[in-house]
Amino acid sequence: MRANGLTVLDAAPQGIINVIHGIIEPARVCEQRWMIKKAEHVREVLSIQPAVKKRKTEEKDVLTFSSKDLERIQMPHNDALMVTLRVKYFDIKRILVDQGSSVEIMYYDAFRQMKLEDKDLAPVTSSLVGFNSQPKWPIGKIILPVKAGSVTKQVEFWVLKVPSTYNLILDRGWLHAIQAVASIHHQVLRFPTPAGQIEEVWKDQVMAK
Template identity: 25%
Template sequence: MPHDDALIITIELAGAVFSKVLIDSGCVANLLSHDTLERINRPDLAINKYAPPLYSVGGGSRVPLLRNIAIVVKTYDLEQETEFSVMHDLSPFDAVLGRPWLQQMKAVPSIYHQCVKFISVRH
């Protein structure tokens, strides 16, 4: 108590398991740390060199992105190809799953319950 911790989950990205993935319903993009991308180490990933910069809310400062990349995200029994914008440093997180992923998964995050709910293919 109180339940105001960040919502951090463990998830599989391109076959590798990462335990510091932030769920952020206020983020307009899915973000991946450059270090995380190097740890995945898969030459077959679809990399798009062009990545338009993000701008922070409030100050409007420019956040440079290195590239965009499509990665398969596995949660429980679902696999979805998801586009990530790669950043130099997301410390202390491996990745941030934002509104695009939440919408794609039809997921509902709950900070109070410390979980993400989504429809599973298992019954």
């Protein structure tokens, strides 16, 4: 469409639409452009930086691993991360830290060695799916305190009555609860304490092998 030899696209716009800010009348466009250029010039001359509100931050509970951590590890290795922790009143060895598991598992042999009985279990209403994709029905579940260093958390275990090389499996739910970071390569578990310290639990490679 043409009007006086100009197409509609050539004509001056009726307004400029900006996100949120609305419509700017054409008469003010040149005025605002001049003001913007003037502000940029002043900023260059005086080296004025836009005001940025910075919040004071403190590095806290920084959990890191280094090559020095490998000095106590037999290398090379492809071991899983297995630790020893206090569960209720017992020091339980061969506890697998599995970040891919969705529930905490206690195997029945360990359950019985802790002098617990079937009557201590609460019922469960669903099955678990293992690595072989076959469903396994727990015989029940139980809540017990798990102590890592000076940090103790109540953990709900699903008890399985199947053979296993492990006594317990602790999953990402427990890791999140104690804010722990596990390094399989360095074979160590590190976590902050309420007192603001960093504690760690190392794997016993001899026990694991």
